Amino acid sequence: AQMAVPTMLSMLVVVLYNMVDTFFVGQTGDANQVAAVSVATPVFLILMALGNMFGIGGSSLISRLLGAGDGGRAKQACAFCCYGSLALGVVMIFVFLAAMPFILSVIGTSANTVGYARDYLFWISLGAPFIIFANAFCNLIRGEGAATASMVGNMIGTVVNIILDPIMILSLDWGVAGAAIATVIGNICACVFYLCYFLRGRTVLSIRPRDFAVRGVIGSVVAIGLPASLNNILMSL
Numbered sequence: 217a218q219m220a221v222p223t224m225l226s227m228l229v230v231v232l233y234n235m236v237d238t239f240f241v242g243q244t245g246d247a248n249q250v251a252a253v254s255v256a257t258p259v260f261l262i263l264m265a266l267g268n269m270f271g272i273g274g275s276s277l278i279s280r281l282l283g284a285g286d287g288g289r290a291k292q293a294c295a296f297c298c299y300g301s302l303a304l305g306v307v308m309i310f311v312f313l314a315a316m317p318f319i320l321s322v323i324g325t326s327a328n329t330v331g332y333a334r335d336y337l338f339w340i341s342l343g344a345p346f347i348i349f350a351n352a353f354c355n356l357i358r359g360e361g362a363a364t365a366s367m368v369g370n371m372i373g374t375v376v377n378i379i380l381d382p383i384m385i386l387s388l389d390w391g392v393a394g395a396a397i398a399t400v401i402g403n404i405c406a407c408v409f410y411l412c413y414f415l416r417g418r419t420v421l422s423i424r425p426r427d428f429a430v431r432g433v434i435g436s437v438v439a440i441g442l443p444a445s446l447n448n449i450l451m452s453l
Contacts, residue, residue, distance in 0.1 A: 219358070222367035226354060229370040230264070233377060233402075237395040240381040249392045252332030255323045258452040259312070260340050260347070260399075265448035266304055267351025270297040273441020274352065275359030277433070278421065282360060291422035292429040294356055297437065299428055301352040305345025312341035335393040343400030350406040357413060360421055365413055373406035 234257055241249050274297035281290040312319065316334065325333045340347070350373060358366040377398050384394030414423050 219361070219363045222363035223358065226367045226370045229367075229374045232374050233399065236374070236378050236381055237399065240385045241392055241395050243382075243386055244391060246391070248328045249332050252325070252329040252336055252392050253395060255325055255329065256333045256336045256340070258323060259319060259337055261452040262449055263305075263308065263340070263344055263347045264351045265445045265452065266308065267301060267348040268355065268448055269441035269445035270301045270304075270348070270352040270437065271355025271441070272444040273297075273437035273439070275355045276440040277436045278356065278359035282420070287420055289432070290360075290420065291424075291427045293433050293437065294421040295423055295425070295427040296429060296433045297352055297356055298349075298423040299425075300434075300437075301348045302345050305348040308344040308348070309341055312337065312344065316341075332392045335391070336396045339393055339396035339400055343396075343403060346400060346403040346407050350403045350410070353407070353410040356421070357410065357419065360419060362413075362419070369406045369409045369413075372409050373402040375402075376405045377402035 238250060238253055241253050274293055277293045278290045281287070281293060316337065319337065320330055320333055323333070350369070354366050354370055357369075380398035380401060381395060384390045384398050385392075388394060390397065411423075413419065414421070
């Protein structure tokens with residue numbers, strides 16, 4: 217129960233993210249903006265799925281290594297997932313921005329929603345490194361048993377998003393762009409929490425560059441993480 221309940225609450229937070237954005241965008245009274253958020257959400261979920269590739273694959277490897285008493289390799293696995301998720305996030309910025317016209321055409325935008333969807337996805341694309349990193353580390357620290365800390369990080373991101381949504385969407389009249397910016401800032405705050413978790417030294421894991429390693433790590437992470445990520449991506453598709 218100590219592991220399962222916080223994990224379940226963390227998954228519910230993902231649902232809240234989407235509900236909150238849709239709710240406050242709905243307060244604008246513009247059905248086209250609501251539709252734009254709806255058609256763009258699967259793209260956001262793909263970024264979360266990429267984070268799960270490192271998070272689920274990494275947490276599985278870390279759990280097995282800690283169980284085997286191999287703390288050194290567990291640190292290497294964590295550091296690899298840290299920098300790997302950030303690097304993939306940077307790559308996805310350029311991929312999403314370059315492929316924006318194609319993405320907008322396949323997610324079902326119309327002449328009335330394409331502009332709003334573009335605004336939303338532009339900011340989500342810029343926040344890709346933070347979205348992928350936050351979702352990866354939500355799972356990674358759970359791999360060493362810190363399910364409560366994982367849940368807190370998720371909760372922080374959601375609370376920040378809930379606070380910023382009405383300000384940016386309604387008060388500043390930024391509409392769907394405000395919803396996306398609030399989502400990105402929420403993920404940044406979650407990233408800051410996870411970094412502080414490591415800097416406080418309350419973990420046996422590591423994100424120090426000197427612990428980064430690829431050999432003996434990447435295969436094990438991808439073997440578990442890729443199928444889990446593809447499962448989420450297929451749901452998005």
